[in-house]
Amino acid sequence: MKITILRNYARLIARTGVNxxxxxxxxxxxxxxxxxxVELLVDECYKAGARKVKVEFEYQPLVKLHVxxxxxxxxxxxxxxxxxxxxxxxxxxxxxxxxxxxxxxxxKGVNQAKMAKADQKSWPVIKPYSDAMENKYQWCIAAVPGxxxxxxxxxxxxxxxxxxxxxxxxxxxxxxxxxxxAAWEAHNKDLASRCAWLNSLGIAELHYKGDxxxxxxxxxxxxxxxxxxxxxxxxxxxxxxxxPTEECFISPMRGKAEGIVYATKPLSYQGQLIENFSVRFxxxxxVEVKAEKNQALLEQMIAMDEGAAYLGxxxxxxxxxxxxxxxxxxxxxxxxxxxxxxxxxxxxxxDTIKGFEDKTLEECRALGINDSMIHEDFMIGYEGLxxxxxxxxxxxxxxxxxxxxxx
Amino acid sequence: MKITILRNYARLIARTGVNxxxxxxxxxxxxxxxxxxVELLVDECYKAGARKVKVEFEYQPLVKLHVxxxxxxxxxxxxxxxxxxxxxxxxxxxxxxxxxxxxxxxxKGVNQAKMAKADQKSWPVIKPYSDAMENKYQWCIAAVPGxxxxxxxxxxxxxxxxxxxxxxxxxxxxxxxxxxxAAWEAHNKDLASRCAWLNSLGIAELHYKGDxxxxxxxxxxxxxxxxxxxxxxxxxxxxxxxxPTEECFISPMRGKAEGIVYATKPLSYQGQLIENFSVRFxxxxxVEVKAEKNQALLEQMIAMDEGAAYLGxxxxxxxxxxxxxxxxxxxxxxxxxxxxxxxxxxxxxxDTIKGFEDKTLEECRALGINDSMIHEDFMIGYEGLxxxxxxxxxxxxxxxxxxxxxx
Numbered sequence: 001m002k003i004t005i006l007r008n009y010a011r012l013i014a015r016t017g018v019n020x021x022x023x024x025x026x027x028x029x030x031x032x033x034x035x036x037x038v039e040l041l042v043d044e045c046y047k048a049g050a051r052k053v054k055v056e057f058e059y060q061p062l063v064k065l066h067v068x069x070x071x072x073x074x075x076x077x078x079x080x081x082x083x084x085x086x087x088x089x090x091x092x093x094x095x096x097x098x099x100x101x102x103x104x105x106x107x108k109g110v111n112q113a114k115m116a117k118a119d120q121k122s123w124p125v126i127k128p129y130s131d132a133m134e135n136k137y138q139w140c141i142a143a144v145p146g147x148x149x150x151x152x153x154x155x156x157x158x159x160x161x162x163x164x165x166x167x168x169x170x171x172x173x174x175x176x177x178x179x180x181x182a183a184w185e186a187h188n189k190d191l192a193s194r195c196a197w198l199n200s201l202g203i204a205e206l207h208y209k210g211d212x213x214x215x216x217x218x219x220x221x222x223x224x225x226x227x228x229x230x231x232x233x234x235x236x237x238x239x240x241x242x243x244p245t246e247e248c249f250i251s252p253m254r255g256k257a258e259g260i261v262y263a264t265k266p267l268s269y270q271g272q273l274i275e276n277f278s279v280r281f282x283x284x285x286x287v288e289v290k291a292e293k294n295q296a297l298l299e300q301m302i303a304m305d306e307g308a309a310y311l312g313x314x315x316x317x318x319x320x321x322x323x324x325x326x327x328x329x330x331x332x333x334x335x336x337x338x339x340x341x342x343x344x345x346x347x348x349x350x351d352t353i354k355g356f357e358d359k360t361l362e363e364c365r366a367l368g369i370n371d372s373m374i375h376e377d378f379m380i381g382y383e384g385l386x387x388x389x390x391x392x393x394x395x396x397x398x399x400x401x402x403x404x405x406x407x
Numbered sequence: 408m409k410i411t412i413l414r415n416y417a418r419l420i421a422r423t424g425v426n427x428x429x430x431x432x433x434x435x436x437x438x439x440x441x442x443x444x445v446e447l448l449v450d451e452c453y454k455a456g457a458r459k460v461k462v463e464f465e466y467q468p469l470v471k472l473h474v475x476x477x478x479x480x481x482x483x484x485x486x487x488x489x490x491x492x493x494x495x496x497x498x499x500x501x502x503x504x505x506x507x508x509x510x511x512x513x514x515k516g517v518n519q520a521k522m523a524k525a526d527q528k529s530w531p532v533i534k535p536y537s538d539a540m541e542n543k544y545q546w547c548i549a550a551v552p553g554x555x556x557x558x559x560x561x562x563x564x565x566x567x568x569x570x571x572x573x574x575x576x577x578x579x580x581x582x583x584x585x586x587x588x589a590a591w592e593a594h595n596k597d598l599a600s601r602c603a604w605l606n607s608l609g610i611a612e613l614h615y616k617g618d619x620x621x622x623x624x625x626x627x628x629x630x631x632x633x634x635x636x637x638x639x640x641x642x643x644x645x646x647x648x649x650x651p652t653e654e655c656f657i658s659p660m661r662g663k664a665e666g667i668v669y670a671t672k673p674l675s676y677q678g679q680l681i682e683n684f685s686v687r688f689x690x691x692x693x694v695e696v697k698a699e700k701n702q703a704l705l706e707q708m709i710a711m712d713e714g715a716a717y718l719g720x721x722x723x724x725x726x727x728x729x730x731x732x733x734x735x736x737x738x739x740x741x742x743x744x745x746x747x748x749x750x751x752x753x754x755x756x757x758d759t760i761k762g763f764e765d766k767t768l769e770e771c772r773a774l775g776i777n778d779s780m781i782h783e784d785f786m787i788g789y790e791g792l793x794x795x796x797x798x799x800x801x802x803x804x805x806x807x808x809x810x811x812x813x814x
Contacts, residue, residue, distance in 0.1 A: 032439050035439055035468075038466070042469055043476075051481055052481050053473070055466070055469055057464035057466070059442050059445070059464070061446045062462055065460075066460070069453035069457075070453075074459050079492075079495060080495065081488055081489075081492035081494075081495045087488075088486060088488045
């Protein structure tokens with residue numbers, strides 16, 4: 001990959017992605033796959049004004065060893081110094097960049113129940129800090145190729161060529177052109193106009209219907225708003241949490257979902273793939289799941305906490321998005337969620353409430369935003385999906401037809 | 408490299424190196440060069456009984472970016488949470504493994520003065536914690552090949568072959584045989600008997616004399632003892648701080664060194680090479696240094712603090728050690744210090760005082776152990792070096808002749 005385009009990409013993440021403010025700290029979490037790109041990105045973070053960039057390298061195979069050998073108590077333990085560090089992050093609000101490159105099957109065989117137990121045990125300690133930071137700092141998830149991931153996306157290509165091809169596809173779908181900052185401004189404008197139209201309808205319910213058996217009605221929060229593309233933190237800083245992104249999304253009303261929905265792509269959860277599954281909802285809650293592969297893992301996922309069985313997000317993405325048109329299955333949510341309409345189980349986004357800036361997190365949740373330690377997207381869109389909006393004044397407005405925007 | 412021999416090496420580091428105790432934590436610091444070996448090593452640490460292994464990956468090129476873009480104040484700042492973490496380490500005494508693989512020239516061009524300033528500023532904050540841990544935990548430095556390092560050692564070989572060859576030499580010089588634990592037991596026994604003989608002499612001074620101009624007399628501490636190979640922490644745990652090691656070493660009397668000494672190999676200091684240099688001592692202090700390359704850096708090194716111009720170590724290594732006989736210049740202290748007699752400027756080792764277990768660090772320093780934020784070895788041994796011991800009862804005993812043990 002040419003250095004100039006990679007530098008454009010790094011600059012896009014630092015500026016359009018997290019939009020680093022002068023003197024702000026940056027925490028960059030990444031794998032060991034692309035150190036040269038990490039170097040470029042750190043340089044661009046400093047050039048954008050960062051005070052200090054802290055890189056936290058992670059190596060997936062070590063996770064398996066930790067889970068195998070540590071006790072649940074050790075895994076779940078949050079040391080005193082780690083709490084002081086969390087408080088430091090609450091006080092200083094560093095931006096966070098996550099560079100995704102992991103093998104989608106990288107945690108195959110790990111003891112999921114043990115991992116889940118540890119997460120559940122540590123969450124009550126971490127949650128107050130997490131809540132205190134919610135919507136206050138800029139963050140961005142972007143991707144770089146890893147060897148195992150590239151082989152998974154392009155199984156027929158030799159390793160080097162697969163890596164190259166994955167770089168090409170990441171850069172293409174992320175709109176990394178000669179002037180990606182301008183390309184993202186135009187793209188954000190387009191997403192914003194779709195959201196404005198949706199928000200003008202006064203939607204009470206979305207009705208999903210597909211010839212694959214999907215027939216699901218999801219209730220909206222009256223104060224809810226569709227959002228897409230860039231976002232603004234509570235500190236008033238505009239940023240783009242996902243590169244790429246194609247979705248208009250909203251958090252639905254907790255407790256209002258009826259019917260069944262069929263996944264149209266596998267879900268990668270904690271390094272393992274759940275395939276060919278359906279979820280049936282009653283009174284907003286997932287009461288029955290069926291999966292051809294990893295059903296137990298899916299059941300465990302929705303039992304992580306009280307909110308894990310409720311919806312946190314409805315996202316609209318046409319089947320003619322660049323990612324969808326690439327025809328590739330990326331085996332990675334960041335991409336696959338932008339190739340098709342999807343739902344998420346678990347935590348909802350308080351910032352989809354109109355005027356959330358003046359509300360507490362608790363007030364947003366009281367309006368119907370779901371709360372959970374998980375947030376897991378799963379794809380339901382495809383060429384056969386229709387979506388209607390049932391408005392508060394009783395009209396039915398077509399939103400999607402045959403997987404595409406109806407307007 | 409065969410997986411079985413690499414696993415032997417990993418086990419050697421975990422058992423003979425740091426000798427992990429059941430339930431002890433381990434901190435492993437390493438580069439990005441050999442993740443597969445890190446995986447093996449972490450596995451062996453757990454198998455040896457570690458409660459938790461924390462891997463801190465570091466990437467040298469990022470250091471250059473941090474130094475270029477951060478202010479000295481930012482670089483030197485020790486955050487509150489970092490102090491709490493240091494206290495946690497004082498309380499729990501994790502073992503520490505350092506896997507060396509960096510490019511010896513990797514920090515070429517970095518602003519050394521700025522780095523030094525930051526180190527000097529942060530040291531007073533870190534020092535109390537460092538002192539509180541001194542000699543209480545097990546640690547081990549060992550090496551794995553990095554690509555740039557391998558090319559530096561074997562400039563004539565293609566990259567892959569150079570890496571392979573460096574692996575071979577690391578494993579050979581580290582005595583990684585079919586049963587390395589047994590090989591290290593025998594080797595430790597041999598080093599211990601050399602030390603016992605040296606300690607039986609009652610040495611008042613060592614007199615170094617070489618046909619390269621070296622003529623230096625260094626005074627010993629009456630309570631000082633030569634040590635070599637394995638060491639025992641204040642908690643009573645035997646460990647091997649260096650893999651490989653060939654030296655019998657002692658910390659000399661601060662303030663007692665007269666004459667001049669010529670370095671016989673380059674010194675790699677903070678990622679840059681100081682070459683062809685000499686140091687002249689008066690009343691124990693380095694009063695004049697001359698270097699054909701990087702003289703300013705050497706001058707800066709000995710000015711880091713009050714103790715940086717005083718000796719902290721005298722180490723005896725024959726020119727017929729395995730490392731020396733390999734004929735290679737490793738450009739890495741861990742190896743090169745075990746190919747030749749050397750001295751160190753800076754911090755001395757309190758645990759070379761007889762009965763140090765019952766003394767405070769301050770008491771050891773009052774006896775003549777030097778204190779400094781640096782400890783930098785430089786090689787002075789070669790085929791032409793003689794060393795005499797002048798004993799407390801006035802005898803002269805030959806210790807080295809023509810670079811080899813005289814007994």
